[in-house]
Every structure is written in structure tokens, then in C-alpha cells.
Amino acid sequence: MDQTPNLRLPYIAPSQAQKHVTHNEAIRALDALVQLVVIDRALTEPPLEPEEGDRHIAGPAASGFWSGKDNQVAAWQDGAWTFFPPQDGWYAWIMTERKFVVFDETIWTEVKTGTNPVPSVGINTIADETNRLSLKSSASLFDHAGGGHQLKINRADDTQAASLLFQSNYQGRAEMGTMWGRDFRIKTSADGNQWHDAMVADSATGIASFPGGIAHAATGKKQSGLIFLPAAEPEATIYQMAGSQNPPSAKLASVTSDILTFITNAAAMFFGSSMRGMAMVRIWNTTRSPAQSAWAKWDTALNGLQVSNAEHVRQWSxxxxxxxxxxxxxxxxxDISPLMQKLFGVVFAQDGVLLSAGANGESTIRCTDRSPVSACNLIIFNADEDRSFTMIGLYG
Incomplete structure (x- = not known):
């Protein structure tokens, strides 16, 4: 072995004559490669008047005396060019570019000494493809440089999310931001799967709504406010049937998808025409054991009813x-979800309703049973109720 394994420096052999020649050759190599600083890395031909000690990285497709020496370190020593093939991991400072480069397999690549940009940053933890900036710390500070400071969260468009997510053991517990659309939302979750809107601020008006309700600070009890129906809808009829302690009934003549047709003229007995687009009423099939139910949402011109879901009546005959x-x-x-959707644009669990029976007075009914077919609460009437009711307002 007559050379060192890394820099290829010549060894002095035993009993070698003119040992100083070999020694000086090694010293020249060290002088050329240690603390490597080159003038440039773009020249493809050697400069015409090099000075002793000048170093370059031969550029691509080099010619002349540098032919075949692409990417090698060319040093002008003792009036001749000496070439040093780089190995992976060699570093060099390029004077003309003011850049630090490293050799990687076949090319010299700039070494980024700053963080603008870098693919990921992990502080006291490991960043990944999803969390490209990761920080593990008991606190973090975003300070001002001048008078103020803004934290900006940008999204591609209104269909994407821009939010702050608060977690416990890496499960979501609360989130705030524009999760969809343009409205600002605050929502909460007990398990990270099922979420509830606590507040929604309309982006166009700034009006805030509280879908889950507002609790009294002292008692913790939910508070309700009366929401009057728009004045443009004075006849919001949600009940128009003749009740009886002995419930009237009718037999089916046919069941076609979501349409039920009766043998007798019984549709109006189950669903008044004024209820169209305002309410759904629960109907029961007592032939089935146990009795099965469906939700009638419309009366038809065929002495029949249209139900909200054909699957509910698939077994009826x-x-x-x-x-x-x-x-x-x-x-x-x-169920008054059709009225809510039509007049308010949203369906929610109301706490109660204020109803008018015309000359027969007004009634306030508490609503606690959640509808099985919508997000509203059911209005429950006595079986013998024979008055017609229109909605004045609801509590929520």
C-alpha cells in the first residue's frame, strides 16, 4: 500500500531515495485540499495565467489540459495542473459565488446554511410529511418585530380547512376557524369523532349563532330565547288534523316506493294540505307487530301520502x-324541520314552540324529544287534539 486511503497521499517507502520528493508531494496535496477554497466551478478550460496555489473545480465537459477532469479539483502547483478527484462528502468554498458546496456522487451541490427554504423542521421532535414544522415544548412564543404580530393560516379555497385544532393525547377536543365555507366556527368533541358546533359567525353579516345553546353562568342551565317567525310567513301551519281518543285509521290500497295510497279518502285525516312544506307527521302501521312508523311529508292528489324515506315503508302491504x-x-x-329549513336555512334542536290556535288561543309547548329523521326536536300533541296550529315562534 503506497497511498493513504482517503486523500491518496504518497507514503515514503523504506530505504527510498530522495524521500523529500515524496514528502513534498504529500505536503502539496494537503495544501491543495485541506480547508478547500476554489476560485470557481464553471470554467471548462484552464485560465491562461494562473498563479501559484490557484484552485478551481473543473466545469462540465472540460477541454484542453482539463479534458476528462470534470468536477475534479484542479490546483496550479509548481507550474503545472495537478488534479484531485473528489470523494463523497468533500466540502469547498466557491469564492466567485460566495457559496459552500458539497460533492455528492457526481456533482457539487450548494449547502443551504439557512432555513429558507428547507423541507421540514423539527424542534426537540421529528417533523414528518404531514407536520413539516414540529415543536415539542412546554410553551412557544410568537413575538413582534415592531408594533404588532399576525399569525396567518391560509387555505387553497373555501372548500378547504383553515383552523386551529386542540388535542388531548392526539385526539381532537376543540377546533376553531373556517373548517368549510366562509363562516367562522368553534366546535367541540368528547371523543375526536363526533363534533358539535358551539358557535357559528356568519361571514357576510357577522351575526353569531350558538347551535348548542347558551347556558346561564350561575346555574349552568341552558337558556332559550324566543325567535319569532319572519313576518312574511304568517300562516306557518304545522298541525291540521282532527285528533281523537279513538284514533281514526285507514287501510292501504297500494305502496309504491315512497307513496302510500288509501282505500278511502283518508289522506287529509293524517296530513292537512296547509302543512305542506312546513311539517312532517309520524304515521303508524298497526298491522305490523310491533307497530312500525314512517314520516308523512306531503299529501298527494291520489288520496295518498308521500313519506320522507321509502325504506321505512318497504315492508308495508x-x-x-x-x-x-x-x-x-x-x-x-x-317534525318541523321543513319549516326551519325554509324560513331559517338551518335545522336545530329547539327547546320549545309558541303556537297559535286562532280564536282558541295560544299555546307554549316544550320540546325535548329529538326527531329520528332530522336535527330538530319533536312537537308532541295529545291524541285528542283537534285544533289547527300555526307557528308564531320557537325557543332556541
Whole structure:
């Protein structure tokens, strides 16, 4: 072995004559490569008047005396060019570019000494493809440089999320921001899967709504405010049926998808025409055991009813008996989600309703049972209720 393994410096052999020649050759190599600083790395031909000690990195497709020496370190020593093939990991400072480079397999690449840009940053933890900036610390500070400071969260468009997510053991517990659309939202979760909107601020008006309600600070009890229906809808009829302690019933003539047709003229007995677009009423098939229910949302011109979901009546047959009174609870259930969607643009769990029965007075009904087919609460009437009711307002 007559050379060192890394820099290829010549060894002095035993009993070698003129040892100083070999020694000086090694010293020249060290002088050329240690603390490597080159003038440039773009020249493809050697300069015409090099000075002793000048060093270059031969450029691509080099010619002349540098032919075939691409990417090698060319040093002008003792009136001749000496070439040093680089190895992976060699560093060099390029004077003309003011850049620090490293040799990687076949090319010299700039070494980024700053963080603008870098693909990821981990502070006391490991960053990954999703969390490209990761910090593990008991606190963090975003300070001002001048008078103020803004934290900006940008998204591609209104269909994407721009939010702050608060976690516990890496499960979501609360989130705030524009998760979809342009409205600002605050939502909460107990398990990281099911979420509830606590506040929604309309982006166009700035009006804030609280879908989950507001609790009294002292009692913790939910507070409700009366929301009057728009003046443009004075006849919001949500109940127009003749109730009876002995519930009226009718037999089915046909079941076609979501349309039920009766043998007798019974549709108006179950669903008043004024309720169209305002309410749904629960109907019961008492032929089935146990009794099965569906939600009528419309009366038809065919002495029939349209239900909200055809799957609910898929097993119903001709001659089955239908009534609107719950055979077990002896009451009538009404869902007002169509009215909410039409007049407010949203369906929510109301705490109660204020109803008018015309000359028969007004009634306030508490609503606590959640509808199985929408996000609103049901309005429950007595089985013998025969008054018609229009909505004045609701509590929520």
C-alpha cells in the first residue's frame, strides 16, 4: 500500500531515495485540499495565467489540459495542473459565488446554511410529511418585530380547512376557524369523532349563532330565547288534523316506493294540505307487530301520502292499517324541520314552540324529544287534539 486511503497521499517507502520528493508531494496535496477554497466551478478550460496555489473545480465537459477532469479539483502547483478527484462528502468554498458546496456522487451541490427554504423542521421532535414544522415544548412564543404580530393560516379555497385544532393525547377536543365555507366556527368533541358546533359567525353579516345553546353562568342551565317567525310567513301551519281518543285509521290500497295510497279518502285525516312544506307527521302501521312508523311529508292528489324515506315503508302491504296516534304513547308527533329549513336555512334542536290556535288561543309547548329523521326536536300533541296550529315562534 503506497497511498493513504482517503486523500491518496504518497507514503515514503523504506530505504527510498530522495524521500523529500515524496514528502513534498504529500505536503502539496494537503495544501491543495485541506480547508478547500476554489476560485470557481464553471470554467471548462484552464485560465491562461494562473498563479501559484490557484484552485478551481473543473466545469462540465472540460477541454484542453482539463479534458476528462470534470468536477475534479484542479490546483496550479509548481507550474503545472495537478488534479484531485473528489470523494463523497468533500466540502469547498466557491469564492466567485460566495457559496459552500458539497460533492455528492457526481456533482457539487450548494449547502443551504439557512432555513429558507428547507423541507421540514423539527424542534426537540421529528417533523414528518404531514407536520413539516414540529415543536415539542412546554410553551412557544410568537413575538413582534415592531408594533404588532399576525399569525396567518391560509387555505387553497373555501372548500378547504383553515383552523386551529386542540388535542388531548392526539385526539381532537376543540377546533376553531373556517373548517368549510366562509363562516367562522368553534366546535367541540368528547371523543375526536363526533363534533358539535358551539358557535357559528356568519361571514357576510357577522351575526353569531350558538347551535348548542347558551347556558346561564350561575346555574349552568341552558337558556332559550324566543325567535319569532319572519313576518312574511304568517300562516306557518304545522298541525291540521282532527285528533281523537279513538284514533281514526285507514287501510292501504297500494305502496309504491315512497307513496302510500288509501282505500278511502283518508289522506287529509293524517296530513292537512296547509302543512305542506312546513311539517312532517309520524304515521303508524298497526298491522305490523310491533307497530312500525314512517314520516308523512306531503299529501298527494291520489288520496295518498308521500313519506320522507321509502325504506321505512318497504315492508308495508295492501290492507295494512294506518293511524297517526302512537299506539304505545297515545300521542301525535310532528317534525318541523321543513319549516326551519325554509324560513331559517338551518335545522336545530329547539327547546320549545309558541303556537297559535286562532280564536282558541295560544299555546307554549316544550320540546325535548329529538326527531329520528332530522336535527330538530319533536312537537308532541295529545291524541285528542283537534285544533289547527300555526307557528308564531320557537325557543332556541
Amino acid at each position: 295492501v290492507a295494512d292499517t294506518i293511524q297517526i296516534v302512537d299506539p304505545a304513547r297515545k300521542n301525535i308527533a310532528v
